[in-house]
Amino acid sequence: MIKASVYIICKNEEKHIRRVLESVKDFDQVVIVDSGSTDDTLNIAKSYTDKIYHRDFTDYADQKEYAKNLCKNEWVLNLDADEELSSGLKNEIEQTIVNNDADGIEVLISSMYLGSFNKYGRFIKRIRFFKKDMGSYPKKLVHESINFNGRVKKSKNFIYDYGSNEISTHINKINSYSGLRAVEKFEKNKKSSFLKLAFLLPIAFFKSYFIRRNFLNGKKGLIVSINLAFYAFLKEAKLYEFEILKK
Structure with a gap:
């Protein structure tokens, strides 16, 4: 067994959770924090681990911090229920524990979109494997990430996101x-900007499609870049909506 704990937060993930649990079945401990699944998620999970806990959902960062603190091992790995640990990254994790040449690994994440994983462009990078006492989740409603104090190395292999x-x-x-991002900004008294509303969408598209080289991914890269640009616009538009309707 790999001497590390895996923690996963989930709700209604029967479509994916068997895949991720199968990929970590040789880890010493697997902790699942469920926030009220009504499908077959928990029945599937029970065939892999008895460390299953219920906690009403608060926000992603808070939920993951709670799950992390339930882990018993020095080393912990965070995965989402719709992800999968690659065999190559598993080997990197084992070697890191043995060699103790880093306190955490910044992992490459490759996302499946329209039937295949992205092959080009810049991949998402997150610290997902680390010594438990060296990392924590600061308050954040979405796009949570670890505040980490330790030696970090970069992975050569992937977590796959389905x-x-x-x-x-x-x-x-x-x-x-x-x-959720608009709520965060509104609660910090940030104001919407006419210039951002007007220009954020084309700038975000240019950044995704050209600078991050999504054009190399063909039609899928074009669709992704348009969606991400719209996401950037929506954050600003919803902040403006809060200013108008929530005062």
Whole structure:
């Protein structure tokens, strides 16, 4: 067994959770924090671990901090229920534990979209494997990330993300996440900008399609870049909506 704990937060992930649990079945501990699944998620999870906890959802950062603190091992790995740990990254994790040549790994994340994983452009990078006592989640409603104090090395291998394969799923996430980001900005007394409303969408598209080289991914790269640009616009538009309707 790999001497590390895995923690996963989830709700209604019967479509994906078996895949991620299968990919980490040789880890010493797997902790699942569920926020009220009504499908077959928990029944599937029970065949892999008995460390299953219920906690009403607060926000992503708070939920993950709670799950992380339930882990018993020095080393922890965070995965989402719709992800999968690659065998190559698993080997990197094992070597890091043995060699103790870093306190955390900044991991490459490749997303499946319209049936295949992106091959070009810039990949998302997150610290996902680390010594538990060296990392924590600061308060954040969405796009949570670890505040980390330690030696970090970069992975050569991937976590695979299956959660946004379909356009409708991607759009639903964009709608949800843009609202949460607008709430964060509004609560910090940030104001919407006419210039951002006017120019953020084309600038965000240019950045995604050209600077991050999504044009190399063909039609899918074009669709992704347009969606991401709309996400950038929605965050600003919803902030303006809060200013008008929530005062």
